[in-house]
Amino acid sequence: MLWACILLPQLALDSILRERDDPDTPLVLIGGPAQRRVLQAVNPAAAALGLRAGLTLTAARALAYGFHCVEADPARIDHLQQLLAAWAYRFSAHVSLHYPRALLLEVGSSLQLFGPWPEFQARLREELAELGLRQRIVLATNPVAARMLANGHDGLALTCAEQTRTALARMPVERVGLPADAAQAFVRMGLRQLGQVLELPRDALARRFSAQVQLHLDQLLGLCTFGLDFYQPPDRFESRLELNFDVESHQALLFPLRRMLNDLGVFLAGRDCGVQRFYLYLEHAQGADTQLHVGLLAAERDPAMLLELARGRLEALRIRAPVRNLRLVADDLPAFVPQHQALFDPRAQQAQPWEQLRERLRARLGDDAVKGLRAGADHRPECAWQLAEQGAQGGLPALPGSRPGWLLPIPQALDATPHTVLGQAERIESGWWDGGDVRRDYYRIETRDGLRGWAYQDLAQPGPLWLQGWFA
Template sequence: MRWACILFPQLAMDGVLRQRSDADAPLVLLAGTAQRRRLQAVNPAARALGLKPGQSLTAAQALSQHFATAEYDPAAIERWQQLLAAWGYRFSAQVSLHYPRCLLLEVQSSLGLFGPWPRFEARLREELTALGFQHRITVAPNPAAARVLANAHDGLAVGDETLHQALAPLPVERLGFSREASSAFARMGVRNLAQLLALPRDGLAKRFPAEVLSQLDTLLGQRPLALAFYRPPDRFEARIELNFEVESHQALLFPLRRLTADLATYLAGRDSGVQRFVLYLEHRNRPASQVPVGLLSAEREAAMLFELTRGRLEQQQLPEPVLAVRLVARDLPPFVPEHQRLFEERPQQSLPWEQLRERLRARLGDDAVQGLGARADHRPEQAWSSQSADVALPPCGPRPGWLLAEPQPLREGSVQVQAGPERIESGWWDGGDVRRDYYRVETRAGQRGWAFRTVGNDGPLLLHGWFA
């Protein structure tokens, strides 16, 4: 087996920056009590101002006033890890969050699907960059070795033959030992794994806890690491708190795009779609406004979800300024991709009917897009009704696609009868009783029509519709 470890060195900062449209502006994350606020993390723009983690907020403000602040939220870090696990689940059935701020993937089983590791790695990096998360990736024969190699390397891939050589120069403080064990090794003059492995094993067993030898065996692949594997939940929920009170729809588009992109990422990992979800707009002095989005079929494309939600949002009046945006999706049916032709003539000008239908419904309203449905009535003028666009037409025999508003008499000899008569007697219960004999006719020009004569009437045929 081969395990990839994806380390996120600034997960908390990336989680905040990806929610901001000004990601390049100076930003610091604050922690500590209200009396002693300190900088937990800083982005590169803030570091350029002389700010660094561990400083007090007072000292940072003495250096510069031109930086934004946000709260360091451990719960948010957990949510980002869950999102990343859902993303990784589309590439491997064995995904683990065993280590903090890390994602473990078993990739050996996925190489046949995603290609050799260099190509697979490039795809992982491309998607993580698009999601807005900085990362380091290493590959090793076991997850523990992959994790410790990520402390010192990025892009390193080792096999069973080169594992010992790659681990040997690593400092002991980066091998996953406890702080007490690492300090003891430092006092002994043991600086790296190679020197540690040169010590007698029975001596280590006497002087150190059993966890030290256990960690050594796990790193070298001699002892398996017990992992709890990720399983995607049955609902999706994400929230973005805005930096200021938003009073226009336009300012809500950036967080909306991020929320729908995260939903699409979650759905792709779960191999499902979404059919109904709700966008909540949170206010200060009143309950959250709800923007329900209902689809006629499951979707999961990020651009489509954003477009549909945007259409619904623009129809919503904002009763108060918006402080936060939350998206909740519970109806997550299986997703069946559309079967498309191998050679599409003009793919840039074509749009699947399902997507066009959803866009029209989002822009114009649920009742604006209608289809035709058949009613249980034999009278042609009563047999059709406008229904929801997803209602399929049942088979009802040969009927013209175009019915005239008023039947028109035909001149004798202008048409030739092809089939008939077909008698229709109906409508006695509502006062619209009809008794007609219908014929399929054809004109001299080749047009095919549907005409009738009232039973007991010897007058001319009345044209009621045209066949396509």
């Protein structure tokens, strides 16, 4: 087995920066008791002012001014870790969040699907960068070794146990996860690298140190198994984003909404499903939340399309009060079936599939503005075509080309329009039971311009042909 460790050294700070659209603004992450606030992390703009992690907030304000302070939020970090586990689940069925700020993936069984490790690793780094996260990635033969080697390496790939042992032997004893008192004792004894510790007799270690030390060393070398709890994707996605200020315009909501829908797309891809309905809640400082419902006729998971649909419905909404927070909830997550396309797609590059165009029209014009057609159990053309909800199945099959796709609201006389009658008449006599009795002979016609229509002659009142519809 091969295990990859993705270490996220700046996860707390990245969880803040990825939600902001002002990356050049100096920003520091603070924590600690109210009596002694301490800088836990700084972004590059703040570091350029001379600020660094470990300074007290009082000292930082004495050194520089104009930087923003953000409180460390464990709930935000936990939510992001769960999202990352859902993202990693698409690459491996064995994903663990056992260590903080790190993901463990069993990737040995995934290399046949995602290619050799250099290509696989490049893909992981690219997608993490798109999520706005800095990372260090190490490959080793067991999960404990991969995690500890990530403390001092990035890009290291070890595919056999001997390579893993050699790399571990060069690690400082303070950085391999040993208990703090044991690591300090080894340093005082002059044992600064793990390889020196491994050369000691096991019985001597057992007499001087607790059993936990020897157990951890065995797990590092892969001599005993290490029990991990593996991630299981939830059946519901929920995300909440606190805005930096009260928002009163639709445009200012698009950036945080884009980030939330990108996260939803990551969750859906990891779970291998789509979303057919989700809710966006605009939380106000006062009053009840404003709920925006976005429903689709088929499951989708493309973040760009979901943003386009949500944007169309959001712009039609009147924001009654400043928005303080955004919350996104999706619990209708059916299976996702990609659209089949030919190898050589004849459509123009800018053309959209009908499913996407249909959803965009519904988002822009409203759900009731886009309808479908279905065939009803009636021979009269004006009664046979019936409006229906998009995606609803009709009770009767309709053969393509048997009836015109476009019926005129009111039939038009053809006495002044040059035309040619094609084929024999089709007689329709129906409607005596509801007072709409008709007796007609229908003909296919072709105009001088090459248009083909459907016209009838009223047998009850002989006269000219009446055009009732056009064929595609």
